[in-house]
Every structure is written in structure tokens, then in C-alpha cells.
Amino acid sequence: MSTEIKAPTFPESVADGSVATWHKQVGEAVTRDEPLVDIETDKVVLEVVAPADGVLKEILKQEGDTVLSDEPVALFEEGAAASASAPASSDDAAEAEPAPKASADLKISPAARKMAEEKGIDPQTLTGTGKGGLITKEDVAKADAPAAKPAPAAAPAPAAEVDVPAGERVEKRVPMTRLRKRIAERLLDASQGTAMLTTFNEVNMKPMMDMRKQYKDLFEKTHNGTRLGFMGLFVKAACEALKRFPAVNASIDGDDIVYHGYQDVGVAVSTDKGLVVPILRDADTMSLAKIEDKVRDYGLRARDGKLGIEEMTGGTFTITNGGVFGSLLSTPILNPPQTAILGMHKIQERPMAVNGQVEILPMMYLALSYDHRLIDGKDAVQFLVTIKDLIEDPARILLEV
Structure with a gap:
């Protein structure tokens, strides 16, 4: 008896998806929970697995075809043996x-x-x-x-x-994935639909680096292997700054301004298929260890394509760290409907004037891109200065001063 293999149930924010890759062919034997096909949506790639041991009997949707929520994509025969008519080997x-x-x-x-x-x-x-x-x-x-x-x-x-250079001049043309197309659409909307400006500042990372060096072993031991990184402290600093400047945590909905009474902070994660932004829900109530553990978990699952759509939906503010790739300075682009995004960058030792003396300090450039329709320059600058003050004196994060 044949069983229908259906596409996953998409949330309301996702209209449809497309068949990205078939991992099995007709007549090929599969085991329970073995991946059959990847369904790509605008936000994430969803994996459809075999419901039991059996054979893939018929493929109803080919690679590239559009599928709706819960639409059948294949027929599966439970308990059947592999067909002799399976595709021939490559040899x-x-x-x-x-x-x-x-x-x-x-x-x-x-x-x-x-x-x-x-x-x-x-x-x-x-x-x-x-x-x-x-x-x-x-x-x-x-x-x-x-x-x-x-x-x-x-x-x-x-x-x-005569004019052809030695060697093969290979070109490869592949269709743009739905995720990449959606990213392109959102970036274009952000650049054309907002009055985006960027303000910059620099922060002395030495106090935070000294604190991390002093407590990282004890922190890891106390919190069951969770490592103390910089992202958790930046998230905590951002939450405190968002409370002081509610407009940075707000969004525009038509002619209305929506002020959010919570801080859902998105952390940008780069994957082979594109940039995704999983959300730390109620980040202001999370402990530093919980933030670090969640960010690490999001990063690992994003690279494996295991993030759920609900984990990347919403968010009131975003942090992106181009410094992990060596970026010294950049202008991050907004993630609508959010009205601000914080960009972290590479830590670089530079000569700085301190009390009339030149010192070599580990410095980081910070960038805050914001929608000028809602956020005035004064608020944007003061928000970024607040981040700087909290990072340069981490005790202030705990004391909320």
C-alpha cells in the first residue's frame, strides 16, 4: 500500500516552497528517518524524511517544482524491497x-x-x-x-x-535559490524603502578582554561547558541600551509606530546558503550563560540547515558580527521592519591617546545603521555611545547604570 509523502506544514508567513534536492530516486530502498527530499522556502530549507523502512515508489514533484503546504510530493511503499529497475550506477x-x-x-x-x-x-x-x-x-x-x-x-x-588564453575558461550557470532570492528582495526593499543612515564609534575592548581572560575558565566550569564570548555581553549591553532608547527597539507599520515592550534580539549567522537571523526571545531576561549557549546552538544548527522557521520570525533588533571574517569596518543594512542594526567588527590593536600618553589598545569599530524616518540622529548616536560605555565598563551592565 502506497503512502503519500507530503511537504511540511508552512507557517502563515510562508506561502509556498520549492523542491531543492531529491536524496533518493524511484525504486531505491530507504530506512526510517532517512532524508528523502529538501524543501526550500523563503526563510529556511526543510528536510522531509522517510516515515518507515520501504521504497520510494513515485516522485510527484521534481526538483525546482513549487509546492504548497502539506502538498504530496511523492508516493512511498512501506516494507517493500528495492526495485531492480533502480537507476544504473555511474560506472x-x-x-x-x-x-x-x-x-x-x-x-x-x-x-x-x-x-x-x-x-x-x-x-x-x-x-x-x-x-x-x-x-x-x-x-x-x-x-x-x-x-x-x-x-x-x-x-x-x-x-x-588567437585571442583565447591558454587553459579552460569554464562557466557555470545555476538558478538562484529561493533563500538567496528572498535575501536579495529584502535587502533591496531595505535600501529603497527606508531612510537608512549609519553612525560609527569605536570601543576599547581591553576591559572586556581582561574580564573574559580572568573568568572564562570558571565560567565554563560553572555553566557546564558554555564558553564566555563577546556576543553575550554585546547582547546584554544592547538590551540595556534598547530600554533607554525605545525608538531603536520600535518598528514602523504603515502610518503607525509600534513600540515593543520586550527585546527580541536577532543574531545574524552566515551559512553556505545565505545569511539567516535566528531570534533570542526576551533576551533581556536571559542570563549571560543562556545567551552564549543559545547563540552557539543557533550557529551549529544554522550551518546544518536545522533551524525552524519560527526561530527566525520576528525580532525587534539585530546584531551582526562581520569581525569573525576579518571586517574592520562596514555599514550593516537594516532587517525590516526593524529600524536599527548593530554591526560589530574585527578587534585591531591601534595606538590611542590616553591621558596624554600613547597606548596600544585592542579597539573595535561599532556601526549602527538606523531608519531616520523614526530615529533621530541624536538618539542613534547616544544609543551607540551607551553601548560603548557599557562594553568599556562591563560592571555597568550588571548594575544597569
């Missing part, structure tokens, strides 16, 4: 492929043709291993030049190949 397929034509249809790269002429090798005798039977430099290098045949005199290359 069998390779043996079934016809040999490349050796006449006018000969395909050879310019670099391979030049090498063949220098070695005295007839390209007609070669078998191409490149795409579509293309003869590459490696194919020529593997062939032995005839001993009795002298190398031909140098002849001018064909006119069509």
Missing part, C-alpha cells in the same frame, strides 16, 4: 555512453590542441574525458607521442583561437 552509465566522434565533431580545448601539436599527437586518436567529450590537457598529457614521427613544424594557430 554502468559511463560504459553505456558512446565514444566521442572523431571527425568534424571533435571537441578539444585550445590548450589541449596546442599541447597535442607540440607532442605530435593526432587529436583524432584521443578520447575526451571533459564535459560532453571535450579533450582536455590532461587527456593529451596521458597519451604517448609516436617515437618515429617527428614533431611538425610550428604552424600559425587558427584565427578563431
